[in-house]
Amino acid sequence: MSVNVESLKAFCVSLPKIELHAHINGSISHETIAKLRERKRETKPHLADYKIPENSLDDIADFFPLFKLIYQLTDDIEAIKLITKDVIDEFAHDGIKYLELRSTPRKYDDTNLKTKEDYVRTVLSVINEPRDDIIVKLIISVDRRNTLDEAMEAVDLAIKYQNHGVVAVDLCGDVHAGTFDTLKPAFLKAQQYGLKVTLHFCEVPENLPEAPSLLAIGPNRLGHATLLDEACRKHIYEHKIPIEICMTSNVLSKTVPTYEEHHLKELLATGQPFCICTDDKGVFRADLSDEYVQAAKAFSMTNTQLYEACFQAIDSIFADDSIKDQLRTQWQKWFDSNTKYF
Numbered sequence: 396m397s398v399n400v401e402s403l404k405a406f407c408v409s410l411p412k413i414e415l416h417a418h419i420n421g422s423i424s425h426e427t428i429a430k431l432r433e434r435k436r437e438t439k440p441h442l443a444d445y446k447i448p449e450n451s452l453d454d455i456a457d458f459f460p461l462f463k464l465i466y467q468l469t470d471d472i473e474a475i476k477l478i479t480k481d482v483i484d485e486f487a488h489d490g491i492k493y494l495e496l497r498s499t500p501r502k503y504d505d506t507n508l509k510t511k512e513d514y515v516r517t518v519l520s521v522i523n524e525p526r527d528d529i530i531v532k533l534i535i536s537v538d539r540r541n542t543l544d545e546a547m548e549a550v551d552l553a554i555k556y557q558n559h560g561v562v563a564v565d566l567c568g569d570v571h572a573g574t575f576d577t578l579k580p581a582f583l584k585a586q587q588y589g590l591k592v593t594l595h596f597c598e599v600p601e602n603l604p605e606a607p608s609l610l611a612i613g614p615n616r617l618g619h620a621t622l623l624d625e626a627c628r629k630h631i632y633e634h635k636i637p638i639e640i641c642m643t644s645n646v647l648s649k650t651v652p653t654y655e656e657h658h659l660k661e662l663l664a665t666g667q668p669f670c671i672c673t674d675d676k677g678v679f680r681a682d683l684s685d686e687y688v689q690a691a692k693a694f695s696m697t698n699t700q701l702y703e704a705c706f707q708a709i710d711s712i713f714a715d716d717s718i719k720d721q722l723r724t725q726w727q728k729w730f731d732s733n734t735k736y737f
């Protein structure tokens with residue numbers, strides 16, 4: 396590492412940042428995986444040496460099966476508390492001041508995580524622990540593989556816990572599975588109840604045919620938006636829909652060839668709203684500060700541009716205006732006391 400990259404990394408850690416696209420189970424660090432392995436040493440000896448494989452993806456399709464093993468380590472209430480707490484602590488340590496975590500509710504007959512409501516309550520119990528270094532909210536994910544009934548159950552939980560930290564629902568999961576139209580009524584219901592909606596959008600070309608249907612519901616943000624045709628680009632740009640940008644995720648899942656060719660370049664050039672995010676910091680082994688370093692290197696962003704990228708992302712958060720104002724004040728204070736960087 397050259398001195399420059401080291402000082403760039405230090406700057407990117409110290410920048411007050413916002414994270415809007417982080418899947419809890421994809422964000423588990425190696426340290427936490429080690430704790431989880433230890434907890435399951437007796438009951439799941441086949442996971443005694445489990446490590447999330449590094450740089451193992453030939454294609455995005457290789458990504459989703461990783462969760463078959465990760466979920467075996469996170470199948471009880473204590474595990475969900477542990478991962479939620481560790482993920483929040485790690486983001487806070489990396490300089491994140493406002494965090495929207497997302498997760499897909501799960502249940503198991505043979506553990507104490509008996510219902511999807513148990514899952515949501517457990518995550519929220521940690522998210523709502525009082526702390527003054529970071530604000531945390533929850534987005535409930537609907538998996539593309541879900542039936543409409545399952546999607547409705549997730550949305551009903553989001554509605555029930557709307558005043559307890561849930562701000563939105565998300566469409567995620569295997570990009571080659573399911574169809575959005577099957578699950579659409581669940582998203583429309585979420586909107587009727589005032590929840591915000593974010594959708595994983597066009598990570599692969601096969602998702603393009605359903606893109607008009609996703610855009611038709613008026614999503615508040617989009618994840619990735621990697622492969623756009625002209626009609627999508629026009630709609631997104633005209634409506635200024637903020638994009639959650641996950642560069643390392645895209646490069647390692649091989650949906651984008653290199654950082655330099657990432658579509659963030661176009662958003663920067665055209666002044667479209669975006670938020671730099673991690674997606675799955677455990678699987679992809681990159682913290683949010685690393686994502687800012689990559690953006691700075693790929694697009695020669697100055698410290699001022701990096702700060703502005705963080706600041707403009709406040710507009711795209713799902714929390715209310717009073718939190719937005721509070722964050723803007725906090726950012727301005729940081730800026731005023733860190734003029735040495737600019």
Ligand SMILES: CNc1ncnc2c1ncn2[C@@H]1O[C@H](COP(=O)(O)O)[C@@H](O)[C@H]1O
Nearest residue numbers: 418419420421462497498499536567568595
């Ligand atoms: C790489 N890009 C991606 N595209 C689509 N879905 C993704 C994803 N990264 C993660 N997930 C979704 O998040 C779940 C893990 O976290 P939770 O169990 O919900 O906390 C995965 O099972 C997958 O459905």
Ligand SMILES: [Zn+2]
Nearest residue numbers: 418567618674
């Ligand atoms: Zn994602």
